[in-house]
Amino acid sequence: xxxSVVLSVGAIGQDSAIAQDRDSSLESLxxxxxxxxxxxxxxxxxxxxxxxxxxxxxxRLFKRIASDGxxxxxxxxxxxxxxxxxxxxxxxxxxxxxxxxxxxxxTPETGHAMFRAAKNLxxxxxxxxxxHSAYAFEHDLGAFHVWAVAFVEGWRRAVAWPDTVINWVLKxxxxxxxxxxxxxxxxxxxxxxxxTPIVAYDAARSMPRGxxxxxxxxxxxxxxVVPGLLMQSPLASILILIAFLSLxxxxxxxxxTFLLFAALALVPMAENAIDTLASYVGSTSxxxxxxxxxxxxxxxxxxxxxxxxxxxxxxxxxxxRLVVAYRSGEPAxxxxxxxxSESLEWPASLRGYALxxxxxxxxxxxxxxxxxxxxxxxxxxxxxxxxPSLNLMRAYHMRDELDxxxxxxxxxxxRDIHEVSxxxxxxxxxxxxxxxxxxxxxxxxxxxxxxxxxxxxxIIESNWTVLAGEHLAYDWAPPLGGAGMLVVVLGYFxxxxxxxxxxxxxxxxxxxxxxxxxxxxxxxCLPCYRTFVTGAGLxxxxxxxxxxxxxxxxxxxxxxxxxxSVVVPGSGHHLAGRSxxxxxxxxxxxxxxxxxxxxxxxxxxxxxLGSNNWGGAQTLGWLLxxxxxxxxxxxxxxxxxxxxxxxxx
Amino acid sequence: xxxxxxxxxxxxxxxxxxxxxxxxNREFEISEEDIAAAEGKPGVGAVVLHHMVTFxxxxxxxxxxxxxxxxxxxxSFLSQPDQAHAGIENSVIDAQLQRIEQALEVYRAxxxxxxxALDRLVAAGLLIxxxxxxxxxxxxxxxxxxxxxxxLYVPESARTRNVQESEDSIIFEVAP
Numbered sequence: 148x149x150x151s152v153v154l155s156v157g158a159i160g161q162d163s164a165i166a167q168d169r170d171s172s173l174e175s176l177x178x179x180x181x182x183x184x185x186x187x188x189x190x191x192x193x194x195x196x197x198x199x200x201x202x203x204x205x206x207r208l209f210k211r212i213a214s215d216g217x218x219x220x221x222x223x224x225x226x227x228x229x230x231x232x233x234x235x236x237x238x239x240x241x242x243x244x245x246x247x248x249x250x251x252x253x254t255p256e257t258g259h260a261m262f263r264a265a266k267n268l269x270x271x272x273x274x275x276x277x278x279h280s281a282y283a284f285e286h287d288l289g290a291f292h293v294w295a296v297a298f299v300e301g302w303r304r305a306v307a308w309p310d311t312v313i314n315w316v317l318k319x320x321x322x323x324x325x326x327x328x329x330x331x332x333x334x335x336x337x338x339x340x341x342x343t344p345i346v347a348y349d350a351a352r353s354m355p356r357g358x359x360x361x362x363x364x365x366x367x368x369x370x371x372v373v374p375g376l377l378m379q380s381p382l383a384s385i386l387i388l389i390a391f392l393s394l395x396x397x398x399x400x401x402x403x404t405f406l407l408f409a410a411l412a413l414v415p416m417a418e419n420a421i422d423t424l425a426s427y428v429g430s431t432s433x434x435x436x437x438x439x440x441x442x443x444x445x446x447x448x449x450x451x452x453x454x455x456x457x458x459x460x461x462x463x464x465x466x467x468r469l470v471v472a473y474r475s476g477e478p479a480x481x482x483x484x485x486x487x488s489e490s491l492e493w494p495a496s497l498r499g500y501a502l503x504x505x506x507x508x509x510x511x512x513x514x515x516x517x518x519x520x521x522x523x524x525x526x527x528x529x530x531x532x533x534x535p536s537l538n539l540m541r542a543y544h545m546r547d548e549l550d551x552x553x554x555x556x557x558x559x560x561x562r563d564i565h566e567v568s569x570x571x572x573x574x575x576x577x578x579x580x581x582x583x584x585x586x587x588x589x590x591x592x593x594x595x596x597x598x599x600x601x602x603x604x605x606i607i608e609s610n611w612t613v614l615a616g617e618h619l620a621y622d623w624a625p626p627l628g629g630a631g632m633l634v635v636v637l638g639y640f641x642x643x644x645x646x647x648x649x650x651x652x653x654x655x656x657x658x659x660x661x662x663x664x665x666x667x668x669x670x671x672c673l674p675c676y677r678t679f680v681t682g683a684g685l686x687x688x689x690x691x692x693x694x695x696x697x698x699x700x701x702x703x704x705x706x707x708x709x710x711x712s713v714v715v716p717g718s719g720h721h722l723a724g725r726s727x728x729x730x731x732x733x734x735x736x737x738x739x740x741x742x743x744x745x746x747x748x749x750x751x752x753x754x755x756l757g758s759n760n761w762g763g764a765q766t767l768g769w770l771l772x773x774x775x776x777x778x779x780x781x782x783x784x785x786x787x788x789x790x791x792x793x794x795x796x
Numbered sequence: 797x798x799x800x801x802x803x804x805x806x807x808x809x810x811x812x813x814x815x816x817x818x819x820x821n822r823e824f825e826i827s828e829e830d831i832a833a834a835e836g837k838p839g840v841g842a843v844v845l846h847h848m849v850t851f852x853x854x855x856x857x858x859x860x861x862x863x864x865x866x867x868x869x870x871x872s873f874l875s876q877p878d879q880a881h882a883g884i885e886n887s888v889i890d891a892q893l894q895r896i897e898q899a900l901e902v903y904r905a906x907x908x909x910x911x912x913a914l915d916r917l918v919a920a921g922l923l924i925x926x927x928x929x930x931x932x933x934x935x936x937x938x939x940x941x942x943x944x945x946x947x948l949y950v951p952e953s954a955r956t957r958n959v960q961e962s963e964d965s966i967i968f969e970v971a972p
Contacts, residue, residue, distance in 0.1 A: 206905070240898065240901040425887040749888065752891070756922045
């Protein structure tokens with residue numbers, strides 16, 4: 148309790164310290180910026196006189212300076228400001244090129260400076276952050292705060308940047324499916340070896356007199372194989388096999404079996420998810436994200452026009468077109484932005500963004516009085532965004548109302564200090580530098596994409612036919628999975644009523660529940676119990692004989708567990724009844740191997756250049772493989788003690 | 797009536813096929829009820845039936861094996877049908893075209909010119925080896941460099957990336 152109080156007080160103290168630091172840094176930022184030191188014209192903002200040649204000149208200057216071993220951060224800062232004037236938000240190509248130069252620097256200070264400048268060139272993308280983390284880890288391992296923070300910041304951006312997060316989700320999803328399938332096969336293998344004799348024994352118990360165990364096995368085999376042959380479907384036989392085996396399984400084995408059938412029921416849903424994620428590349432949503440967050444040139448604008456023509460009511464496209472029009476800074480296009488923002492019906496999720504764009508356009512046109520109303524509404528709607536407050540600050544400043552302008556700036560700082568810091572770095576007077584537009588959050592565009600129906604690729608359906616055959620239709624997967632789950636659940640209740648046999652932990656043979664009165668409910672089967680527990684009741688020669696026979700069986704079981712652990716990691720655990728651990732071992736080995744062998748995923752992201760280990764995917768893969776192999780080898784070396792099922796019910 | 801004592805495990809001819817595993821000395825003493833029940837069992841008829849059933853089941857296993865062979869002899873479980881990746885392959889190719897285009901732009905930003913061939917992107921460490929023919933082993937991306945642009949396309953599909961000197965490009969040509 149004392150510890151928790153100390154930790155709480157420490158945490159509160161830390162929070163207060165952080166808040167004080169933030170307030171003081173905010174004050175110093177505002178003082179340094181001297182935002183209200185000079186009067187602002189009420190006239191329309193001029194179009195930028197920066198051209199693409201300016202960017203190119205700055206880039207050449209940077210390369211010349213970088214070749215001398217200097218960071219060239221001033222040139223990159225000017226390049227960034229020029230690019231922003233031209234409407235570039237993120238410049239991944241330039242940022243990655245700078246990262247290439249930075250990665251070659253032998254002096255960490257120079258490398259760090261270059262990477263910091265590169266981050267400003269593509270602030271929304273994770274890749275420069277990851278590259279910086281890798282560089283710092285390699286060249287400046289002691290600077291923990293540099294590589295660890297860069298790594299965390301990279302991940303924070305990775306989960307927010309659509310190109311990355313969609314590809315990564317797809318990668319993890321596909322690899323999860325593959326790993327699940329392989330783990331399921333290992334489980335079925337282990338369960339077949341472990342449970343088939345038990346199922347056959349119990350089946351023999353329920354057969355009429357005259358049938359031997361071997362004959363019952365053949366009958367059970369026929370029940371499993373014949374339907375598959377009739378339907379020409381190996382999958383049908385596999386499913387019947389799993390359902391049969393589930394009758395004598397323990398609770399944890401039954402849970403895994405239930406999971407397999409649940410996965411089967413969800414196959415069409417999984418295929419739909421893969422199709423939706425895979426169709427993001429080249430989709431309308433990707434075009435909108437790139438147009439808003441990268442840059443939109445003439446070809447891009449034409450593409451947006453074509454998309455709008457195809458889908459006139461799509462307001463995501465309309466908003467993006469207005470953003471592109473705003474970035475041109477041309478008075479005629481700004482007028483169009485005001486007109487369309489005002490006249491069109493906007494869905495609630497976009498209304499605040501459209502109002503802010505309208506207000507920013509009015510300020511750019513030199514009409515700060517008209518801009519106050521839409522900007523005020525935008526500020527109320529976009530509670531997390533700094534842009535409306537920043538634009539209000541400009542409007543109040545143009546009206547010479549400095550107190551209101553100062554309040555708006557402080558409010559913007561409270562909402563997003565990083566955005567304000569970035570905003571105040573530039574003192575240029577063009578629409579893209581002087582004002583701030585709130586772009587649609589990437590998550591909104593991702594949701595928009597996910598809500599669109601994708602063309603079915605049939606990637607699972609076509610593979611389904613290979614395993615299930617022509618006669619077991621793909622549409623049967625959900626009912627088959629549902630029926631399997633029902634069998635597992637009913638089997639559980641059946642077992643509660645009619646006790647079934649369980650594998651003996653020593654010899655692996657059936658432990659008959661009818662022997663429980665004689666063994667006192669011991670975990671061993673009757674022969675093992677009489678030999679190893681109450682062996683004193685046997686004649687010594689009979690006991691010696693029994694021990695030799697049962698010992699042979701026990702050693703065979705042990706050898707099989709050890710061998711299977713090496714050949715198919717995880718299946719040895721299944722043989723010992725430790726199914727959850729066995730499933731986890733096979734799954735992590737398969738998942739980790741997929742990450743090691745194909746770290747970039749089935750659909751490779753466009754900006755993941757120069758490394759295979761973005762976000763530590765390959766490292767995670769090696770880690771999972773190592774854990775799985777060590778567990779399997781440890782099991783092979785030390786054996787896995789079989790699970791003791793004390794309660795056959 | 798005195799109980800008939802059966803042979804103890806020591807006296808049993810122990811072999812691998814008949815194990816005295818569940819019989820201790822106490823259980824080899826058989827009751828009158830057991831003897832009466834044994835006397836009521838059918839003898840030769842039951843043995844014949846048992847062996848008949850066994851024979852039929854062996855025949856059934858052989859028949860099942862033959863049937864399974866005939867059913868699945870033309871099925872290849874290790875190869876996927878051609879259409880297995882047809883749907884998703886277009887997305888993969890689109891992504892690869894975007895990826896190679898980005899690599900070309902980064903290469904150009906660093907080296908001031910597009911590379912003469914895609915292999916150079918691998919040598920520069922921007923792409924990995926199989927990027928230039930992913931997702932199929934045969935090389936499917938054709939790259940043609942011209943003037944201040946390039947053309948990147950897949951011969952068997954309509955998917956093409958034409959890049960001229962654009963506003964996004966960071967490089968400008970210097971007149972000789």
